Amino acid sequence: MTTVPSTHAEADHGHNLQVTIYDEDALTEFEVSGVPSSTVGEVVTRFYQNDLKRERRTGDRLVCEETGESVFQHEAQHLEAYQHTACSALKWTFKGDTGGA
Amino acid sequence: MTDLPSKIDPEIAAETLALHLAAFFERGRPNREAGWERIAVDALHTVVRIPAVRADGRVDSYFVLVGGEYYDMWPPQVAFVEPVEGEYREAVQGSPWWPVQNNAPGFQFGLHEKYRYPDGTERQLICFSHSLDYYLSNHSPTEDQRWRQGRHTVSATLSRIRDVLTAPNYKGPGNGQYP
Numbered sequence: 001m002t003t004v005p006s007t008h009a010e011a012d013h014g015h016n017l018q019v020t021i022y023d024e025d026a027l028t029e030f031e032v033s034g035v036p037s038s039t040v041g042e043v044v045t046r047f048y049q050n051d052l053k054r055e056r057r058t059g060d061r062l063v064c065e066e067t068g069e070s071v072f073q074h075e076a077q078h079l080e081a082y083q084h085t086a087c088s089a090l091k092w093t094f095k096g097d098t099g100g101a
Numbered sequence: 102m103t104d105l106p107s108k109i110d111p112e113i114a115a116e117t118l119a120l121h122l123a124a125f126f127e128r129g130r131p132n133r134e135a136g137w138e139r140i141a142v143d144a145l146h147t148v149v150r151i152p153a154v155r156a157d158g159r160v161d162s163y164f165v166l167v168g169g170e171y172y173d174m175w176p177p178q179v180a181f182v183e184p185v186e187g188e189y190r191e192a193v194q195g196s197p198w199w200p201v202q203n204n205a206p207g208f209q210f211g212l213h214e215k216y217r218y219p220d221g222t223e224r225q226l227i228c229f230s231h232s233l234d235y236y237l238s239n240h241s242p243t244e245d246q247r248w249r250q251g252r253h254t255v256s257a258t259l260s261r262i263r264d265v266l267t268a269p270n271y272k273g274p275g276n277g278q279y280p
Contacts, residue, residue: 024129024256024257025252025253025254025257026252026253026254027124027125027256029128057245059208059245061207061208065133095208095261096245096257097208097243097245097246098208098210098229098230098231098242098261099209099235099240099241099242099246100210100228100229100230100235101209101211101240
């Protein structure tokens with residue numbers, strides 16, 4: 001499991017939030033743990049660095065499994081607030097780019 | 102220009118496809134939503150029943166024939182099919198086995214009932230880079246889009262098709278009327 005460190009210790013209440021990410025292309029599952037004050041973007045960065053081990057690409061899609069909404073549009077949001085307002089189960093699905101016509 | 106695919110040793114292909122399909126049904130979408138089914142045809146072919154969800158929440162089903170003759174060096178071959186007297190044949194536009202959809206599922210995709218392939222044959226094309234026929238029809242992916250053995254599995258293929266069969270892109274079966 002990957003952990004995002006805290007920069008706001010007092011506000012984090014000493015607990016971590018766990019994000020589960022399903023990579024549908026490779027059928028693998030990753031867990032990234034973050035303190036409530038970490039941003040969604042920090043969690044996304046850790047996922048790319050530690051699990052995908054590559055840079056983000058234009059066609060990548062990372063969505064909240066329960067709503068289908070893109071995670072990328074919430075990158076500035078703190079993780080706890082994101083959980084309460086946008087993706088309560090903190091389960092994401094990753095899909096890479098595809099071509100077609 | 103992408104190299105044209107060539108067939109894999111059939112025993113290896115069959116074993117790999119079976120392994121990856123089992124993993125997909127155990128850990129992928131079928132484990133998280135109802136309506137999926139596997140129907141064995143032969144060592145290299147399986148029909149997968151996939152649920153489709155309309156905008157009003159109604160659920161339809163489609164059959165997709167999955168072929169592994171080039172797998173997993175190349176993606177599986179996929180086609181929408183209909184059951185006919187114990188066998189499966191390519192689905193026809195306007196039938197209940199053909200999905201009406203907008204070719205806009207959030208990624209590059211095209212569904213063609215009859216496509217003329219470079220080898221002169223004319224048959225269905227499910228066109229996206231996790232489908233074998235995308236390569237057999239001489240389409241060229243970017244490096245980021247290209248199928249990668251060891252990274253992509255049949256999960257990528259079937260999950261994308263499931264995405265196509267989701268509203269608002271998906272409307273309903275081919276024998277219905279939709280706005």
